[in-house]
Structure formats: structure tokens, C-alpha cells
Amino acid sequence: MTTDKPKKQRIINCVSQLPYKIVLDESTDKWILNPSTGNSALYSSLDYLQNSDEYEQVVVGWTGEITKKNLTKGEILRKQLETQELHEIQRIEDDTANQTDEDKLYVTNEQMDNLGKQLKDNYNPVWLLRSRNQGRWRAYAENVIWPLFHYILNPATRKDFDSEGNNENSAWYDYVKFNEAYAMKIGEIYQPGDIIWIHDYYLLLLPQLLRMKFSSLDLEEEGKNKLVIGYFHHAPWPSYEYFRCLPRRKEILDGLVGADKITFQNEQFSRHFVSSCKRLLDSTSKKVKDDLGKDQYNLAVYGGDLVVDSSPIGVDCEGIMKEAFTPDVDSKVDAIRQAYKGKKIIIGRDRFDPVRGIIQKLRAFETFLAMFPQWREQVVLIQVSSPTLNRDSPQVIRLEQQVNELVNSINSQYGSLNFAPVQHYYMRIPKDVYFSLLRSADLCLITSVRDGMNTTALEYVTIKSHDTNSACYGKPLILSEFSGSSSVLKDAMIVNPWDSVAVARSIDQAFSLTKIQRNKLQLRTWKEVPNIRAWSDRFAKLMIEIAEDANAQDRKMTPALNRPLLLENYKAAKRRLFLFDYDGTLTPIVKDPAAAIPTARLYNIMEKLSQDPNNQIWIISGRDQAFLGKWWGSKNKSVGLSAEHGCFVKDIGTPDWVNLTEKFDMSWQVRVNEVMEEFTNKTPGSFIETKAVALTWHYRAAVPELGDYSAEQLKNELLKFTEEYDLDVMDGKKNIEVRPKFVNKGEIVKRLVWHKYGTPQDLLKPLDQSLPIDEMPDFVLCLGDDFTDEDMFRQLNSIEKKWGENYKDKRNKWGNFGFYPVTVGSAAKVTVAKAHLTDPQQVLDTLGLLVGNVSLFQSAGTVDLDARGHVKDSESSKKSHAASVAYAMKRTGSSTSLNKQ
Ligand SMILES: O=P(O)(O)OC[C@H]1O[C@H](O[C@H]2O[C@H](CO)[C@@H](O)[C@H](O)[C@H]2O)[C@H](O)[C@@H](O)[C@@H]1O
Ligand SMILES: [Mg+2]
Numbered sequence: 001m002t003t004d005k006p007k008k009q010r011i012i013n014c015v016s017q018l019p020y021k022i023v024l025d026e027s028t029d030k031w032i033l034n035p036s037t038g039n040s041a042l043y044s045s046l047d048y049l050q051n052s053d054e055y056e057q058v059v060v061g062w063t064g065e066i067t068k069k070n071l072t073k074g075e076i077l078r079k080q081l082e083t084q085e086l087h088e089i090q091r092i093e094d095d096t097a098n099q100t101d102e103d104k105l106y107v108t109n110e111q112m113d114n115l116g117k118q119l120k121d122n123y124n125p126v127w128l129l130r131s132r133n134q135g136r137w138r139a140y141a142e143n144v145i146w147p148l149f150h151y152i153l154n155p156a157t158r159k160d161f162d163s164e165g166n167n168e169n170s171a172w173y174d175y176v177k178f179n180e181a182y183a184m185k186i187g188e189i190y191q192p193g194d195i196i197w198i199h200d201y202y203l204l205l206l207p208q209l210l211r212m213k214f215s216s217l218d219l220e221e222e223g224k225n226k227l228v229i230g231y232f233h234h235a236p237w238p239s240y241e242y243f244r245c246l247p248r249r250k251e252i253l254d255g256l257v258g259a260d261k262i263t264f265q266n267e268q269f270s271r272h273f274v275s276s277c278k279r280l281l282d283s284t285s286k287k288v289k290d291d292l293g294k295d296q297y298n299l300a301v302y303g304g305d306l307v308v309d310s311s312p313i314g315v316d317c318e319g320i321m322k323e324a325f326t327p328d329v330d331s332k333v334d335a336i337r338q339a340y341k342g343k344k345i346i347i348g349r350d351r352f353d354p355v356r357g358i359i360q361k362l363r364a365f366e367t368f369l370a371m372f373p374q375w376r377e378q379v380v381l382i383q384v385s386s387p388t389l390n391r392d393s394p395q396v397i398r399l400e401q402q403v404n405e406l407v408n409s410i411n412s413q414y415g416s417l418n419f420a421p422v423q424h425y426y427m428r429i430p431k432d433v434y435f436s437l438l439r440s441a442d443l444c445l446i447t448s449v450r451d452g453m454n455t456t457a458l459e460y461v462t463i464k465s466h467d468t469n470s471a472c473y474g475k476p477l478i479l480s481e482f483s484g485s486s487s488v489l490k491d492a493m494i495v496n497p498w499d500s501v502a503v504a505r506s507i508d509q510a511f512s513l514t515k516i517q518r519n520k521l522q523l524r525t526w527k528e529v530p531n532i533r534a535w536s537d538r539f540a541k542l543m544i545e546i547a548e549d550a551n552a553q554d555r556k557m558t559p560a561l562n563r564p565l566l567l568e569n570y571k572a573a574k575r576r577l578f579l580f581d582y583d584g585t586l587t588p589i590v591k592d593p594a595a596a597i598p599t600a601r602l603y604n605i606m607e608k609l610s611q612d613p614n615n616q617i618w619i620i621s622g623r624d625q626a627f628l629g630k631w632w633g634s635k636n637k638s639v640g641l642s643a644e645h646g647c648f649v650k651d652i653g654t655p656d657w658v659n660l661t662e663k664f665d666m667s668w669q670v671r672v673n674e675v676m677e678e679f680t681n682k683t684p685g686s687f688i689e690t691k692a693v694a695l696t697w698h699y700r701a702a703v704p705e706l707g708d709y710s711a712e713q714l715k716n717e718l719l720k721f722t723e724e725y726d727l728d729v730m731d732g733k734k735n736i737e738v739r740p741k742f743v744n745k746g747e748i749v750k751r752l753v754w755h756k757y758g759t760p761q762d763l764l765k766p767l768d769q770s771l772p773i774d775e776m777p778d779f780v781l782c783l784g785d786d787f788t789d790e791d792m793f794r795q796l797n798s799i800e801k802k803w804g805e806n807y808k809d810k811r812n813k814w815g816n817f818g819f820y821p822v823t824v825g826s827a828a829k830v831t832v833a834k835a836h837l838t839d840p841q842q843v844l845d846t847l848g849l850l851v852g853n854v855s856l857f858q859s860a861g862t863v864d865l866d867a868r869g870h871v872k873d874s875e876s877s878k879k880s881h882a883a884s885v886a887y888a889m890k891r892t893g894s895s896t897s898l899n900k901q
Contacts, residue, residue, distance in 0.1 A: 008056040009544060010194045011049060014182055016141070016202035018061035018125060019043045024111060025069040031115045032069065037386070037428055038351070041455050042199060042234065044316035045536045050120065055540060058122040058194075060185050062178070063115070065134040066107070106884050112867070124189060126181050128869035129880065135389070140175035141202040142390065144168060148246050149201060149235045150355045150450040172248060179205040179255070181869050183213045190214075192225035195543045198259070200234045205251070207231055208258030211827070212562050226557075228547040230539065231259040234313065235452040236484060237269040243276045250280050254838070257281065257299075258560075260546050261307045263539065265452045266487040267295045270310045277301055281838075305828065307546065311538060312488045314530030315458040324435035324463050332436035337471075340440075344379045344511055347441035349434065349456050350448065352385035352426060354399055357447035357480060357497045362406040362422065364447060364503035369414045369421065371501070372508045376414050377421070379511075381445070382437060384425045400426070438463045443510050444477045446485075447497035453484040458529050461489065465526040474522035476510040478503065491524035557827045561820070561835040563846055566781070569818055570850050573779030574614050575757040579749055579792060581784035582621035582628075585824045588840050589733055591700055593689060598631055601844060608851035610638035616652060616777075618642065618752060620745050622737065622788060624691035625650075625657050640752075640761075645788055646743040647693045651761045658763055661693050664740050668725040669695060672738050675717050683710040693739055700734035711736055732786055745784075746791030753777060753799055773807045779818035783843060784833075785825055793821035793833045 019039070023032040036043070049057040107129055115125055128137050147153075183206060186196065198206050207229045214227050243249060253276060256262060264270040274297045277283040283301040290296040290309050297308040323329075336345070346365070350356035365381050385403070390396055403424065411420040429437075438444070444460040457479055464475050479485060479492040486494050493510060495503045513521070570576065580586055587596045610617050618640040619632055625643045632639055633650065640652040650657045676688050676697045685702035688695060697714060699707035714736055718729045721738075728744070730737045754767050756775045782792050800819045803810070812818055823833035824843055837843050866877050868884070 008054060009540070010056045010058060010191060011540060011543075012058045012060060012186060012190065012194050012196045013046060013049065014186070014196065014198045014203060014206065015042065015046070015059065015061040016200055017064040018059070018119070018123060019046065020064070021067075022063050022115070023067050023069050024107065027069070029108075029111055029114060031111075031118050033118065036064075040459075041313045041315055041453070041532055044319060044532045045313075048316070048533050048536050049540070050122075054537075056122070058124065058189060059120075060124045060126060060182060060189070062126045062128060062137065062181075107868075108884060109867075124185055126185050126869070127867060128178065128181055129884075136171070136174050137178045138202070138389070140168070140171040141178075143171065144246070145201045145204070145252075146235065148242060149238055151236075151238055151242055152354070153242075153245060168247065176205060177869070179203055179209055182206050183209040186210060187213050193547075195540070195547060196227070196229045197539070197543065198229065198231045200232070203231075205255030206258075208255045208560060211258045211557070212560050214559070226547065226550040228543060228550060229259045230261040230263070230543045230546075231256060232263045232311075232313075232539065233269065233273075233452070234265070236450055237264055237272045237276075239272050240275045240279055243272070244279070249276070253277060253281055257283075257301045257306060259306060260550070261309070261543060264308075264310045265312050265484040267310045268487065269452075269484070270295065270297065270308050274299060274308055301826075307542075311535060312484070312530050313453050313455075314532040314535045315455055315462060316532045317462045317529065318533075320435070320459055320462050321466065323431065324439060325466060325469070326432075329432050329436050329439065332433060333439045333472075336436060336440040340380050342378075344375075344442040345440055346379060346381045346443045346445050346507070347437050347460070348381060348383040348445050348447075349437065350383075350385055350446075351388055352391075352396065352399065353388050354395060355448060355450045356385075357449045357482075358383065358385060358403055359399070359406065360449060360497040360500070360503075361445055361447040362403065362410065364445075364497070364500040364507070365422065366406070366410050366413075367500040368504035368507045369410070371504050375508070375511070377416070377419060379507075380419075380421055380423060382423045382425070382441075384427070384429055384434075384437065386428045387426065435463065439469075439472045442475050443507065444475070445503075445507070446478065446483060447480050447495070447503065448483045449480065449497055451483050451485075453488075454479075455485075457483065457485040457489055457492065461492075461522075461525045461529050464522055474515075474518045476513060476518060476521055477525065478506050478510060488530060489525050489528050491521060491528060493521075558823060558829065558831055558833060558836040560827065561822050561837050561846065563849060565814065566820060566846070567849055569779060569812070569814060569820075570781075572812065573777075573818055575777045576612075576615045576779040576781075577752060577757070577777040578609065578615065578617040579752065579780065579782040580617070580619050581745075581786065581789045581792075581824075582619055582623055584733060584785035584840070585783050585789075585843060586619070586840060593698065598635075603635065605844060605847045605851055606636055606639065609847065610636060612851075616640070616758065618652075618748075620646070620748055620784075620792065622694070622696070622732070622786075624648075624694075629657075642745070642748045644691050644694045644743075645737075645739055646745050646748045647739065649748065649761070649763050654760075660743055660763060661740055664693075664742075665725065666693070668721055668727060668738075669693075672718060672721060672727075675714065676736075679710050679714045679717075683707060686710065689735075694737055695739075696732070696735050696737040698735045707734070730788060732788070744791045745788055746795040749782065749792045749795045750799065753780060753796070773803065773810045773817075777818070778812065779820075781820045781822065783822050783824055783837070785823065789823070790832055793823070793831065796821045797832055797834075 017036070019036050020033040021036055023034065025032055046057070046059060049055050112127065119125065182203060196210065210227065210229060237243070246252065257277065262273065264273065274285050277299060278285065281301050283299055285297040285299045285308075288296050288298065294310055299306050299308050348358070348361055350358055352358065361383070369376055388396065407422045407424045410422050414421050438460050441460070444457070446454055446457050448454060457477060460477055464473060466472050477489065477492040478495055479489055480497045481494050482497065486492070493506050495506050497503060583589060583596055586602055587598060590596050606617065609615050617638065619628065620642040621628060622645050623643060625648050628641045628643050632641055637653055641650040642648065643657070647661045648657045648659055672695050673688065673690070676695060679697065680686050680688060683699060683702050683706055686697060686699040686707065688697055699711055702710070715729055715731065718736065718738055721727055722729060726741045727738055728741045730739070751761065751763050751767065753776065754769065754771065755761065756771060757777055780796060782796055784792055796819050800817055803817050820835065821833045822835045822837055823829060823831045824837050824839065826838070827836055829836070837846060868880055
């Protein structure tokens with residue numbers, strides 16, 4: 001009998017870079033994969049999931065900067081010859097390119113395939129091959145986001161962003177592309193039921209991009225296998241006061257809140273994030289406790305729900321113990337102990353950047369030697385500082401000078417000819433040396449002024465838990481209160497790194513602890529070290545719960561509007577029709593209806609839109625003729641108007657209104673008004689807006705509870721009239737509105753769409769359904785926020801369906817008729833619209849995009865990329881393809897198998 005193994009849960013794990021430094025050996029076409037250093041916690045989580053019985057892991061990551069292995073002399077000569085010819089091709093193909101061959105990254109399709117084969121199972125490279133300066137893909141994340149997230153107000157936002165002449169705008173463009181390349185790759189490999197897990201600040205836009213991409217790829221199935229996205233933020237999340245300084249703050253939050261779960265290293269970071277969402281996205285949140293008793297926020301953003309919580313990342317305790325206690329490491333420990341015989345060893349190991357607090361550490365050590373002369377010549381500080389990628393930046397060079405000065409000053413004051421109290425190593429060290437240093441240490445000193453999680457602290461406490469090795473066991477840790485790890489290792493000796501006297505005292509205190517005291521501290525801190533396996537399991541389990549929950553609910557999220565696609569469709573169309581609701585769509589909702597007037601920006605954009613002879617614009621509103629006439633009729637004659645939800649219509653370019661309710665019995669108005677007055681009297685703050693036909697009872701300014709209660713009661717009273725008079729009682733945005741049933745915004749939309757484009761309207765005439773499709777609009781953007789706008793969307797959907805039957809072969813190249821019914825508001829809102837924009841601000845940005853006021857890459861959208869990371873069918877895509885084909889031909893001497901793009 002065979003038993004089916006339970007299916008493993010697939011997790012698509014997205015990391016900013018595959019865990020290797022990747023080198024191409026051109027002589028063999030093979031790739032050399034050198035494991036990356038750093039990010040040890042994340043990479044051990046990948047290893048754990050890769051080998052797990054419960055999960056099937058698929059890893060997606062950028063290749064990182066690819067280098068090529070040095071060639072032999074003969075090969076160099078051959079390559080030079082090729083290069084000259086390549087340059088010829090390059091010059092013909094790309095007259096703007098003045099790169100040297102070294103700058104250009106040529107990789108053949110076969111080489112790309114080879115990397116896929118050489119990587120571990122299910123490791124998927126994201127290729128971004130098109131540029132010189134491969135580091136550009138990191139630029140925005142590392143020069144703008146990273147400093148700000150570490151409380152450094154960034155000078156890089158200045159124009160002179162880097163030596164390549166890139167500024168913040170071009171770096172943002174690359175950041176968007178970087179995220180889009182991931183969305184493309186995931187779109188290729190996603191299978192229904194997969195869970196997507198995204199890591200860190202290089203990929204902040206990816207959650208929302210995936211929502212857009214998946215909606216257009218139709219990968220999400222109705223009622224099951226909903227797309228579930230989790231994001232873990234490894235870095236700190238700054239307080240709102242800092243976050244608000246980020247120029248793209250809103251775009252970044254918009255991108256991130258596409259996730260279902262966002263997790264931070266600690267409760268403080270999650271609180272900061274929620275506070276930024278509240279202030280910038282107008283979100284609301286409910287604080288609850290998670291299963292471990294920590295703060296969790298159920299955040300409602302644009303009406304959609306997501307979970308924000310914290311879970312500190314851990315280390316691979318079992319793996320560390322295995323690797324740190326080997327005969328080879330034993331001998332290294334002996335050598336270190338021998339070299340500093342009779343001395344206490346303080347270990348420091350940090351990345352060499354300004355937030356790791358190396359300066360603070362050296363100052364504290366200097367203070368320690370000054371304050372406690374008994375320890376002079378008795379203590380050595382071994383500081384290993386690993387260089388970062390931006391080693392040549394002015395900030396790091398300045399830091400290097402300061403550190404050198406301090407080291408020299410300490411060593412000259414407190415050292416002697418045969419002893420230097422500070423041993424500074426500015427270099428990367430292999431793991432075994434690192435472990436031998438941690439094992440040898442009598443104290444570990446971490447004085448970082450800002451970090452998300454300091455894994456050295458966790459690794460040190462892990463190694464010091466080896467209770468059969470008494471020389472190693474139970475040595476104290478001094479830890480900065482500004483390190484994310486201080487919220488985990490609460491029993492470490494916590495210090496303020498800016499207070500060098502206090503740190504100096506702590507060092508003295510650490511060396512003065514008795515063995516019993518040290519052991520007690522060790523027992524407590526060791527219990528606090530999070531284990532990477534448990535951490536990975538917990539995140540995955542919570543994601544599975546969210547997936548189960550989402551699938552159990554019959555709620556479909558409305559995807560964000562795919563703006564780049566809209567733009568393409570717009571450009572290709574010749575008969576464009578715009579149907580705009582007014583309140584809550586073109587202007588934000590405000591307390592007083594009279595104050596909701598158009599802004600100069602709105603006028604400007606509408607002016608530009610209406611100047612294009614291929615555009616026809618209509619505002620279809622619940623407002624009356626007087627309001628629309630005052631703010632639109634008199635300002636822009638090229639805009640058609642419909643007032644009171646379709647009761648009145650004023651055609652484009654004409655001064656006269658047509659009353660579609662002329663023949664309707666209006667005696668209901670007196671009776672409805674009486675009831676409304678009654679409720680106005682008992683609900684302070686409420687009032688009646690009397691229009692030509694409709695009556696609207698507003699209660700936005702009333703005490704909320706009383707307003708809601710009265711509205712409910714009033715609605716029940718008014719519903720009593722509906723049969724007698726054939727009325728509609730509508731529940732609007734803090735209003736109750738009554739108007740004749742037979743008119744609605746949908747009816748107007750039907751007339752405007754099913755109409756010979758550009759000719760005058762006669763709304764009293766019956767609809768001509770025999771019109772040829774190429775006389776009707778080929779692009780319809782319909783925007784509205786309220787439930788009365790659903791009538792417009794419903795009509796568009798039904799026309800689209802009919803056209804699908806009548807004009808089967810007349811779809812555009814995107815397979816549709818150019819209809820965009822778009823609701824303004826949350827993704828979670830119940831709507832028949834096909835997409836959503838979050839608020840009137842986004843509406844204006846989107847319209848601005850169409851008239852060229854706003855650049856596409858001010859915000860992210862989905863743009864199809866080719867396999868090499870170029871925008872599909874773009875000039876750069878073609879050029880890169882030609883150059884790489886030429887390169888491949890030179891290498892193989894043949895023209896076969898080069899057609900894959
Ligand atoms: O169809 P619309 O153009 O969206 O108009 C719908 C109603 O909008 C107005 O009321 C709403 O907006 C006001 C201003 O922001 C706000 O104060 C009020 O609470 C909202 O209900 C307008 O006053 C109504 O006449 C429209 O029917
Ligand atoms: Mg509205």
C-alpha cells in the first residue's frame with residue numbers, strides 16, 4: 001500500500017541577492033560561486049528551508065555584480081580583437097553609448113542557462129544585465145533608504161549623487177526597475193498556493209507590484225489560492241520624524257502595504273511603521289497581542305487589512321556550535337590565547353560603517369584605560385572591521401581616518417614597544433577565524449549606534465554557552481541599547497554607547513564579575529537567543545494561517561490600477577472618453593460640501609487633457625447644476641457635465657442643460673423634506689442640501705454615534721416612500737440622498753459610450769446599438785469613489801461583455817476594448833470595478849501621467865522586462881540583444897542558439 005506524502009508548502013523566498021559572489025570563467029563558460037559573507041542569519045534561514053521536510057523553497061535573487069575571471073594572455077588578445085569589433089557594432093547600434101568594453105556586461109544565453117543549472121535546486125537568478133556600473137541597482141537602497149533608516153539624514157539626496165553622475169531620480173528609476181525585475185521573475189515561476197516571502201529594504205515596492213502583476217496575469221483564482229505576501233524587514237524602521245524626510249516616502253509605503261504581513265525585528269520598529277502609515281496613508285490600526293504576548297497591529301490601509309508584528313531574527317545555533325568547536329578552531333584559539341597570554345581579550349567585530357559605533361567603542365576603551373589604570377597592559381581590544389561595498393565613499397574614508405587616529409592615540413598613550421592595547425584589523429576574516437576570536441574572548445563589546453539586529457551578539461552568546469569548555473563558557477557581553485538585539489538580549493550588560501564613561505565602567509564591571517555571576521548572566525542571555533530554525537518556521541506558519549484565512553473568506557481584493565499599461569493603452573487610443581465622478585474622486589472628501597472645490601492642479605491637468613482632440617471628458621456627479629456650472633461649466637467648456645446622479649446633462653461645448661426628469665412627479669420632495677427636517681432637528685450638526693431634484697441629508701459634522709444612528713433611522717423612514725414614488729434612497733458618504741430611480745450615473749455612461757464618438761449628444765433619443773465599433777470610444781477611463789459610481793462600472797462591464805460578443809475580433813492588442821472601470825478607495829472595498837486607485841491624490845498623479853506632468857517612474861507600475869532585465873521591446877532591449885548576440889557569435893564562431901531573448 002502506498003501512502004501519499006503530504007504536499008510540501010511552496011515558499012518563494014525573495015532576497016536582494018543570491019548568497020554568492022558570482023564570477024564567470026569565460027574560458028569554460030562555467031560560473032564560480034563563492035559563498036557571500038555577511039547576512040549569515042538570512043542565509044542560514046534559506047539553508048534551513050532548503051533542507052526542510054515541510055517546505056519546498058524557491059529562491060529568487062539578483063545575481064549581484066557579476067565579474068569575469070582573468071583570462072590567459074592569448075585569451076586577452078582574442079578578446080581585444082573581439083572587443084574592437086564589438087565596439088563597432090556598439091557604435092552603430094547605440095550612438096549614445098560611450099562605455100568601454102569592461103563596463104558592459106556581455107553574457108550569452110547559454111551562459112545564463114548554465115548559471116541556472118549550477119545553482120542549487122530552485123534557485124532563480126534575477127538578471128539585470130543592461131548597464132555599466134552594475135552597482136546602480138543598489139544605489140537607491142544603499143544611498144537613500146539605508147542611511148535614513150539608520151537615522152542619517154542623507155546628503156545623497158543632493159544632485160551630485162555619485163561619481164557616475166546619477167542623481168536621486170535616476171537611482172529611484174533603477175530601484176523601481178530592480179523591484180520590477182523580481183515581479184517578472186516571480187510571475188514566471190509562481191504556482192497557485194505558493195506563499196511569497198520578501199526580505200528587506202531593497203524590495204519595498206515588490207508587494208504592490210506583485211498585486212498589480214498578478215491581477216493582470218490572472219493568476220489569482222476566485223475563492224482559493226489567494227496571493228499571500230509576507231515581508232520581513234531586517235533593518236531598523238525609523239520614527240516618523242525621520243521617515244517623513246524620505247522624498248519617496250508615500251510610494252514606498254504604498255509599495256509595502258501590498259503585503260499581507262509585515263514583520264520587524266522588534267516592537268519599536270513595528271510601532272514606528274504603523275505611525276508612518278497613519279500619518280501618510282491615513283490608515284487606522286488596532287493593537288492586539290500576538291501568540292507570544294507581543295504587540296501586533298491589524299492595520300487597515302485604504303480599507304485593506306494587513307498584519308504588522310515583530311519577530312527578531314535568530315542564528316543557526318546548532319550549526320554555529322558544530323563549526324566553532326572543531327580541532328582546527330581549537331588550535332586557532334590556542335594561538336590567540338598564547339599571543340595575549342595573561343591578558344583579558346575584548347572582541348569587537350563590526351561592519352566598517354558609521355552606524356556600527358566603532359568610534360564610540362574606541363573612545364570608551366580609551367576612557368576605560370584612563371579611568372582604571374589597574375587594567376592598563378592587562379587588556380587587549382581586538383577589533384575586526386569588515387569593509388563594506390562603499391569603502392571608497394567620502395564618509396567611510398573619513399571614518400577610516402578617525403579610527404586610525406584614535407587607534408594610534410590609544411596605542412601611543414597606553415601601549416609600549418612590545419604591546420599595543422588596540423589591535424585593529426580592517427579586513428574580512430574567514431568564519432573559522434571569527435569563531436576562534438569569539439571563543440577566545442573574555443568580553444564582547446558592541447557599541448553600534450543603530451542596527452536592526454546584531455548577529456555577532458547572538459553568535460557570541462551562542463558560542464559562550466558551550467558548558468563543557470570552561471575557558472570559553474559564560475563570558476559577558478556589553479551591548480548598545482541602540483542595537484536591535486538589545487530588545488532580545490535583555491540580560492546582556494546594556495549601555496548607551498554615546499556615554500563613554502558609562503561604557504568604561506561597564507567594562508570594568510564585566511571584568512570584575514565573579515564566575516557565579518558570569519554563569520548566571522550567561523544562563524539568562526542564552527535563553528534569549530532566537531534560533532533561526534524556529535524563526536523561519538514561525539514566519540512560514542503565520543503566513544500559512546493568513547493564506548488559510550484569506551482563502552476561507554469570500555473576499556476578493558481589487559488590484560491597484562496598472563498605470564504603465566493604462567499609459568500604453570492611452571497612447572495607442574484615438575477616441576478616448578473620460579468619465580469622472582467628482583467628490584472623493586477629483587477632490588478629497590471634506591467636512592463642508594461647499595469647501596470641496598477644485599485645485600489649481602486639477603484645473604491644469606483637466607485643461608491639458610481636454611486640449612487633446614482625441615479626448616472627451618465628462619464629470620458625472622451627484623452635485624447640482626449650480627455647483628458644477630460654477631466650478632466647471634464656466635471654467636472649462638470642453639468638459640461635459642452631468643448633475644444630480646444623471647438627472648441633468650450639459651453636453652461638451654454647449655451652455656444648456658437638459659433635464660431628464662422633466663416629466664417626473666416631484667411632489668415627493670415636500671414629504672421627504674419634512675422627514676429630513678425632523679431628523680435635522682434631533683441631530684445637531686446635520687443639514688439638508690436641497691438640489692433641483694435630489695435631496696441630501698448630511699451628517700458628517702454630527703457626533704459620529706448619533707449621526708450613524710439617525711442616518712439608519714432616517715433611511716428606514718424614507719424607504720417607506722420608495723414604492724409610492726419610485727425613488728431611490730441612497731446611503732452615501734455620511735449622507736442619505738433621495739432621487740428618482742429611473743436616472744442614475746450608469747444610464748448616462750451607457751449613452752456616452754454607445755454613441756458616435758465626437759458628435760453631439762441627444763440623451764432623449766433611443767440608443768443606436770447598430771453603431772460600428774470604430775465609431776465608438778477605444779479607451780474609457782471611468783473613475784468614482786462611491787456606491788452610486790458602481791452603476792457606471794456595472795454599465796461599462798456589461799457593454800464590454802456585449803462588445804465581446806458582437807465584435808469578437810475587434811479587441812486591441814492587450815485583448816480588451818480599452819475599458820478601465822476604476823474605484824477610488826481601498827483594495828478591500830466591495831466593487832465591480834476592475835482596479836483601484838487609493839485616493840484623489842493618486843487620481844491626479846495618474847491623470848498627470850497621461851498628460852506628461854508626472855513621470856511614470858515617480859511611482860512603480862508593472863512594465864514587462866525581457867530576460868536580461870530591459871524594458872521589453874524598448875530600444876535598450878534591442879541594442880543589448882544585438883550586442884550580446886555579437887558577443888556570443890565571436891565566442892562560439894557560430895550563429896546558432898542565439899535567438900532566445
Ligand atoms: O457623485 P459625487 O460627485 O461624488 O457627489 C456625491 C455627493 O458629494 C457631496 O457630498 C460628499 O462630499 C462632501 C464634500 O467632500 C462631504 O462633505 C459630504 O459628507 C459627502 O457626502 C455633495 O454634497 C452631494 O451633493 C453629492 O451627492
Ligand atoms: Mg464621489
